[in-house]
Amino acid sequence: MPVSTRSQLSNQEQNDSNPEHRTRSRTRSDQEEETTTQMNLPLRNPHHGLKEKMRALTLLYEQQKKASTAFRNQSPKPEEKRRLSTHPSVELLNSCKREAKDTKDSKLLNNVMRENSNSTVPVTRSTRSSSSTTITRTFVLPQPPIDDAKENLVMGPDRILRFSACPKKANVTTTVARKLSMGSSVPQTEPNGTKMVLESEKPETVSEKAFADGNRIHVFVRLRPMSKKEKEAGSRCCVRIVNRRDVYLTEFANEHDYLRLKRLRGRHFTFDASFSDSTTQPEVYSTTTSELVEAVLQGRNGSVFCYGATGAGKTYTMLGTVENPGVMVLAIKDLFTKIRQRSCDGNHVVHLSYLEVYNETVRDLLSPGRPLVLREDKQGIVAAGITQYRAYSTDEVMALLQRGNQNRTTEPTRVNETSSRSHAILQVVVEYKVRDASMNIVNKVGKLSLIDLAGSERALATDQRTVRSIEGANINRSLLALSSCINALVEGKKHIPYRNSKLTQLLKDSLGGACNTVMIANISPCNISFGETQNTLHWADRAKEIRTKACEPNEEKIEVPESGTDQTKLLLELQKENRELRVQMARQQQKLLALQAQSLASNTSPTPPSVGACLVTPPSTTTLPNEKRKPRSYFLSGNCFTPESKRKEAQGAVRELHLTVKTLDAEIERMRKEHALQLKQKDDLIRELLRKNGKKKKGWENCLAGTVSRGVVSSVMLTSTFHFWSEIMIQILRNPIHFFSVILPDAKKVSSGDIGTPQKLYVHPFHVRKKKKHVIRIQISVPIQQLSQPKKILVKQVVHKRMQET
Numbered sequence: 001m002p003v004s005t006r007s008q009l010s011n012q013e014q015n016d017s018n019p020e021h022r023t024r025s026r027t028r029s030d031q032e033e034e035t036t037t038q039m040n041l042p043l044r045n046p047h048h049g050l051k052e053k054m055r056a057l058t059l060l061y062e063q064q065k066k067a068s069t070a071f072r073n074q075s076p077k078p079e080e081k082r083r084l085s086t087h088p089s090v091e092l093l094n095s096c097k098r099e100a101k102d103t104k105d106s107k108l109l110n111n112v113m114r115e116n117s118n119s120t121v122p123v124t125r126s127t128r129s130s131s132s133t134t135i136t137r138t139f140v141l142p143q144p145p146i147d148d149a150k151e152n153l154v155m156g157p158d159r160i161l162r163f164s165a166c167p168k169k170a171n172v173t174t175t176v177a178r179k180l181s182m183g184s185s186v187p188q189t190e191p192n193g194t195k196m197v198l199e200s201e202k203p204e205t206v207s208e209k210a211f212a213d214g215n216r217i218h219v220f221v222r223l224r225p226m227s228k229k230e231k232e233a234g235s236r237c238c239v240r241i242v243n244r245r246d247v248y249l250t251e252f253a254n255e256h257d258y259l260r261l262k263r264l265r266g267r268h269f270t271f272d273a274s275f276s277d278s279t280t281q282p283e284v285y286s287t288t289t290s291e292l293v294e295a296v297l298q299g300r301n302g303s304v305f306c307y308g309a310t311g312a313g314k315t316y317t318m319l320g321t322v323e324n325p326g327v328m329v330l331a332i333k334d335l336f337t338k339i340r341q342r343s344c345d346g347n348h349v350v351h352l353s354y355l356e357v358y359n360e361t362v363r364d365l366l367s368p369g370r371p372l373v374l375r376e377d378k379q380g381i382v383a384a385g386i387t388q389y390r391a392y393s394t395d396e397v398m399a400l401l402q403r404g405n406q407n408r409t410t411e412p413t414r415v416n417e418t419s420s421r422s423h424a425i426l427q428v429v430v431e432y433k434v435r436d437a438s439m440n441i442v443n444k445v446g447k448l449s450l451i452d453l454a455g456s457e458r459a460l461a462t463d464q465r466t467v468r469s470i471e472g473a474n475i476n477r478s479l480l481a482l483s484s485c486i487n488a489l490v491e492g493k494k495h496i497p498y499r500n501s502k503l504t505q506l507l508k509d510s511l512g513g514a515c516n517t518v519m520i521a522n523i524s525p526c527n528i529s530f531g532e533t534q535n536t537l538h539w540a541d542r543a544k545e546i547r548t549k550a551c552e553p554n555e556e557k558i559e560v561p562e563s564g565t566d567q568t569k570l571l572l573e574l575q576k577e578n579r580e581l582r583v584q585m586a587r588q589q590q591k592l593l594a595l596q597a598q599s600l601a602s603n604t605s606p607t608p609p610s611v612g613a614c615l616v617t618p619p620s621t622t623t624l625p626n627e628k629r630k631p632r633s634y635f636l637s638g639n640c641f642t643p644e645s646k647r648k649e650a651q652g653a654v655r656e657l658h659l660t661v662k663t664l665d666a667e668i669e670r671m672r673k674e675h676a677l678q679l680k681q682k683d684d685l686i687r688e689l690l691r692k693n694g695k696k697k698k699g700w701e702n703c704l705a706g707t708v709s710r711g712v713v714s715s716v717m718l719t720s721t722f723h724f725w726s727e728i729m730i731q732i733l734r735n736p737i738h739f740f741s742v743i744l745p746d747a748k749k750v751s752s753g754d755i756g757t758p759q760k761l762y763v764h765p766f767h768v769r770k771k772k773k774h775v776i777r778i779q780i781s782v783p784i785q786q787l788s789q790p791k792k793i794l795v796k797q798v799v800h801k802r803m804q805e806t
C-alpha cells in the first residue's frame with residue numbers, strides 16, 4: 001500500500017505510553033483490570049456518584065414512560081411484541097442511548113447499564129459506520145464473547161487478554177443488516193429465519209431518499225485464514241473481528257526489542273461488515289453483492305472491487321475455487337436466476353466483457369490481441385474494441401470466465417504462489433425493455449463491474465528480479481493513483497486525478513460516478529503482514545467516506561412511430577424475430593466453439609488433468625518467476641462448470657467427426673487406387689497402339705531414350721523466355737516425321753516443375769527476354785520401350801538430338 005499511516009492511534013496507545021498504566025494492565029486479570037480502571041478515576045465526593053446515578057435513572061424512567069405511551073398508541077404486530085417482550089431492556093436501552101444528548105449522559109447510561117443489566121443484555125458500542133469520522137478508541141470494554149475468545153487462542157493468551165477489551169458481542173441477532181440504497185425491499189434474514197436487524201445497526205441507506213442524497217461506497221473487510229506455511233513459521237494472529245463489523249488490529253512488539261517487548265499497540269476500525277476467517281463465500285456474496293445484482297436488474301450500475309496486499313485473498317474472494325466459487329461466479333449465477341424469474345420471453349440481453357490492466361496496458365482477456373485504448377463516451381470510460389459477448393446462460397458465462405482466467409497474467413511470487421499480476425475487470429451489462437406507466441417502451445441498462453485488483457506489495461515481499469519488480473512497480477503505481485483518487489474524493493476536491501493510471505480511469509464511474517460501489521478489503525491475519533494490513537484497513541476506512549452520485553436507473557425511452565398500430569406491431573415482430581435469430585445464431589456459435597475446443601483438447605492433450613487434481617496440486621514451486629506468462633491454472637480452469645451431459649454430447653460429436661474423417665480418408669485412398677488403375681489401363685491401350693505404329697517410330701526411339709516419363713502422351717509445360725526456343729520448335733515442326741507438336745503460346749498453364757528449370761537448359765545471355773508469355777506446351781509421343789524411363793524430359797537434349805537428326 002502506498003502510504004503507511006499511524007495518525008489515528010488509539011487512546012490505548014496513549015494509555016500504553018503511560019508506564020504505570022501499562023504495568024497494571026499487563027499484570028492483572030480482567031476483573032482486576034476493571035477495578036483498576038475504576039481506581040484510575042479521580043477521587044470524588046461519594047454523593048456525586050449517587051447523583052449521577054439518579055440522573056440516569058430518571059432518564060431511564062422517562063424513556064420507559066415514553067416507550068410505553070408509544071406502545072399503547074400503536075398496536076404492535078405480534079412478532080414485534082414477542083421481540084420486545086423478549087428483550088425489553090434492549091429497546092429501552094438503545095432508545096435511551098439514542099436520546100442521550102451528550103457524552104456525559106451516554107457515559108452515565110453505560111455505567112447504569114453495566115450495573116443494572118445482566119450479561120445477556122445486548123450492548124453494542126460500535127459506532128455506526130455511517131459516521132464519517134474514523135473511529136479510534138481505547139480497548140477498555142467488557143469481556144470478550146466466548147467465540148471471540150476462541151479466535152483469540154491463535155494469538156496466544158498472554159497478549160490477547162489485553163485485547164479482550166472489546167465490545168461485548170451484542171447477541172445472536174447482531175448480524176450486520178446491511179442495506180445498500182438500491183431500492184430492494186427484501187429484508188435481510190438469518191438462515192434460521194430471524195430478522196437480523198438491531199436498532200443500533202439499522203441500515204442507514206435503505207430509503208429511497210438515499211438515491212436523491214447520493215450514495216457512499218460500502219466497505220467490507222474480509223480476513224483470510226492463516227495459511228499452513230504461516231502457522232509453521234510460528235506467526236501470530238494480529239487481527240480480530242468482533243460483532244461482524246469491528247476490526248481490532250494488534251501490533252506485537254519485536255521479539256528482539258526488549259524494551260518494548262510487553263508493549264501492545266492496537267487500532268480499531270468499523271466497517272459495514274467484517275468477515276472473519278470462517279465466513280463462507282455465499283455469506284460474503286449475499287452481504288456484499290447480491291443487492292447490487294438486484295439493482296443492476298433495475299438498470300443501475302454497480303461495482304465490487306477487492307483491495308488488499310498480495311496474498312490477502314482478493315482473487316479467492318472474487319473468483320474462488322471450484323468448490324467455493326467467489327463473488328464473480330455467484331453474482332453471475334444469481335443474475336441469470338433472477339433474469340429467468342423475471343422474464344420468460346428473453347427480453348433481457350446480457351453482454352459480457354473481461355479485461356485486464358497489466359503493466360499499464362489494457363488487454364482483452366476473452367480475445368487477446370493488441371492492447372486496447374481507453375476512450376470516454378456517454379457511457380463513461382470504455383475500452384475501445386473490446387469483445388462484448390452475448391451470454392444466454394450461466395454455463396456460457398462460466399466458459400467465458402474460464403477462458404479469460406486462462407489468459408490472465410499470474411505469476412508465482414515469494415508471497416503468493418498464484419499472484420495476480422494484473423487488475424482484472426469483468427463487466428456484465430444487462431439490457432431490457434419495459435413499458436412504463438404511459439405505455440412507452442423504456443430501454444433499461446444496468447452495468448455490473450466485478451474487479452479483482454492486483455495486490456499491493458513491497459518490492460522485497462515479492463521478487464527482486466526485473467520482470468516481477470517492473471510488474472510490482474506498475475501495480476503499486478496504479479494503486480497509488482487509486483489512493484490519490486480516494487483522497488481527493490474524500491477531501492471533496494474538484495479535480496480527481498483519474499487520468500494518472502489506466503486502473504483509475506476504468507474505476508472512474510465506480511468511485512465518483514452514479515454507481516453503487518462495494519469495496520471488499522482483504523487482509524491477512526499474520527503479524528508479519530501487520531504493515532500491509534494496517535494500510536489496507538486505513539484505505540478501506542477512508543474509502544468509507546467517499547460519496548458517489550445518486551444512482552438513478554439508466555433509462556432511455558424508445559420512440560415508437562405513431563402512425564397506426566400496424567407499424568408498431570411490425571416493428572415489434574421484427575425485433576422479436578431479430579432477437580430469436582440472434583439467439584439461434586449465438587447458440588450455434590456456442591456449439592461450434594465448444595466442438596472446436598473439445599477437438600482441440602482431444603488433439604493436444606488426450607488425458608486432460610482432472611479438476612480435482614488441478615485443485616489439489618499446488619502450482620509448481622520450482623517454476624522460475626522469470627518464466628513466460630502462464631495462465632492461472634487452478635482458479636476456474638478446466639471444464640469445471642460445463643455440465644456432464646454437455647461434455648458427453650460434445651465428446652460424442654468429436655467421435656462422430658473422427659469417424660467422418662476416417663471414412664473420407666478411406667474414400668480418398670479408394671479413388672487414388674482407381675485412378676492408378678485407369679492410368680495403367682490407358683498405358684496399356686497406348687502401348688498397344690504404338691506397337692501397331694512401331695515401324696513409323698523406328699529411328700526415334702534412341703533419341704528419346706532416357707528422357708521421357710511414364711505415359712505415352714505427355715504434356716510438358718515449358719516457360720521459355722527465349723526466342724531461341726521457339727525457333728527451334730519451328731524447325732522441329734517442319735520435320736515431316738516429327739513426334740512433337742508444339743502449341744504456342746499458352747501463358748496460362750505454366751508449370752515449370754515438369755521439366756526441370758528451363759533457365760538452366762537454355763541459358764544464353766543474348767537471348768534472355770523477360771516476357772512471361774513465352775510459354776510452350778509440347779505434346780510428346782513416346783515409344784513404348786521408353787516407358788519405364790525417368791519422368792523428366794530433357795527437352796534440350798531432345799531438341800539437340802532432333803536437330804542433329806534434321
Ligand SMILES: Nc1ncnc2c1ncn2[C@@H]1O[C@H](COP(=O)(O)OP(=O)(O)OP(=O)(O)O)[C@@H](O)[C@H]1O
Binds near residue numbers: 277
Ligand atoms: N477466505 C479464504 N479461505 C481459504 N483460503 C483463502 C482465503 N483467502 C485466501 N485464501 C488462500 O490464500 C492464498 C492467497 O489468496 P489469493 O491468491 O486470493 O490472494 P490475492 O490477494 O489475490 O493475492 P495477489 O494479489 O498476489 O494475487 C490462496 O492460496 C487462497 O486459496
